[in-house]
Structures are given as C-alpha cells and as structure tokens.
Amino acid sequence: MVLENIDMQWLLSFQKVYEQLSFKRAAEQRQLPTSNISRHVALLEQALNIRLLERTTRKMTATAAGEQLYHSLSPLIMAMGDALKEVHQVGDSIAGHLKIITPDLPFMAEAIADFCHKHPRIKLSCDTQLNPAEGLLEGFDLVLRFSRGSLEDSGWVAKELLRWPSYVVAAPCLLEKYPTPESIDKLSKSPCITSLSVLQGMPWRFKKAGAISVVSSYKVNSGQMAKAAALKGLGFAILPLNACLTELEQGDLVKINLPDEPEDLVLHALYSGRKYPLVKVTAFLDHLQSNYCQLFI
Secondary structure (H helix, E strand, O other): OOHHHOOHHHHHHHHHHHHHOOHHHHHHHHOOOHHHHHHHHHHHHHHHOOOOEEEOOOOEEEOHHHHHHHHHHHHHHHHHHHHHHHHHHHOOOOOEEEEEEEOOOHHHHHHHHHHHHHOOOEEEEEEEOOOOOHHHHHHOOEEEEEEEOOOOOOOEEEEEEEEEOEEEEEOHHHHHHOOOOOOHHHHHOOEEEEOOOHHHHOOOEEOOOEEOOOEEEEEOOOHHHHHHHHHOOOOEEEEEHHHHHHHHHHOOOEEOOOOOOEOOEEEEEEEEOOOOOOHHHHHHHHHHHHHHOOOOO
16 A cells, blocks of 8 residues: 555544544534545545444444554644644744753753744743653754763754863862872772763763763762762862862862863754754754853853
C-alpha cells in the first residue's frame, strides 16, 4: 500500500468518525454531508482492504485495525496541522508557539521576557531544567544546555551561545590541610566538588587530559552551591572565571596552576536538525546573541 492511493480527506473523516462513533456527528464537525463521510470511510477501507469500523443499527465500534490506525494517525495529523498553522501565522513575521527548556539563569529570564515583549504574537512555554532528560527534548523547539568538552552525537543541531573560561580554585583554608596539587593526577586524589548529574556528572574535563575521575563527597547541580562549598574549604572546584573573579581578587579563593587547563563551560542551544529551522527559533537565537552575549552567569 502506497500513500498516493490514500486521499487525505478519507483519513480526516475516519479520524472524526472514530472519535465520535457516529457518521452524523463526524459530518457536523467536518461540515460535510453525512454521505460524504460514510463514502470516505468506505473508500479508505476498500483501499486498505480491511474493516476499520464495525457498524450495526445500534452502535459503532472500532476494529483492532481501526484502533491501530487512529492512534498512529492522530499525532501525524496534529503535527501537520501545527506545521500549516505555523506557516500561516508566521509568513515574514515572528509568531507561533515557542517551547523552550533552559537553565534558570537571571539573564535568560530577562532575554526571554524581552523577546516576547518585542514579538507579541509569540506564545511561550518554558521549562527551567539544568539537566533535561533525553526523552523530554522531542516536545520542545529549543533546549539550552551546559557542556564541557565535545558534545555527544545526536540528531539535534548544536549552536554555541556563550563560553566561559574556567579555573580550578580552592579556599586558603583547604590548602592548609592539603598540599597544592601540581599535577592532574594529584588533583584527582584530593577532595573535589563535582556535579550530581549535570555534565554527565563529570565536570572535571581538561583540554589535554580529557575527563578525569576525582574523589568527591560533595555533589551538586549548581554553580552557586559549588562556589559556596569551595569557599568553605570543602574541596577543590572548577568554576567559570566570571563566577569567581571577585573571590579571587579578594583572596577568598586561590587559582590552582596546573600543567593543563579545564575545558571551558559552554552554553549550547540544541534544536531540530531539519533543513529549514523555524523562524521563531532562529529569531530567538539571534536575539540572545545580539543582546546578551556580554552577560555572564
């Protein structure tokens, strides 16, 4: 069976009949004569050579094949409807439903609000997550995520938005208990502050040595919490320079000089790899880079 043998009208009529279990009510919803709806379903069954609906004088029920076709068909029809609606709404303007996952960053809150203020035809749905699960991504247009080093391969396009050079730092009180590590190997045997799940739980990535395992009894998914722990002397930490510059200048934290540098912390935008990116997505990314590229965590 090839798609060219199936009329879209047959599928739309079948969908409504399945939902309403009535040719009459389906016809009312589709604003077509009942005879047309009945003929569409009959032609679809004939083309597929299978019964989709059992009809009696008292009721109508779907067959197993009808159930399968409906549940497979509905998301496709919905996606087609969304695509057509978006093309109709957008044209040369910026409009439509923009669905984003982003870390809860102060400048991102300002950026998103400013974008929606400038483009009132945008409808926003935004979820703030630091480490979104892979299965969740498919329902969103754009996912903003931190990384160190190379990204894992996926079907998404990855666009770098912001990059922060990072240092290994420690509080003076920690260095009174543990000698300053002079190598990556010695650092890995010292108490370190690491992430729980963000960055695959391995923020300790260096430009030459790659990912290293460290001793850690303090794991958090927050740069602010990691810095607070470092200031208390709970362990060595990798922090973006701009997040700890004041503490370094005041001597509350000390930069650890090593023969290798930590990988930069990078904020990537991940979006669908389709041939023509959505106008609303590219417009939002341009907005971020034009107005917020000088801002830091």
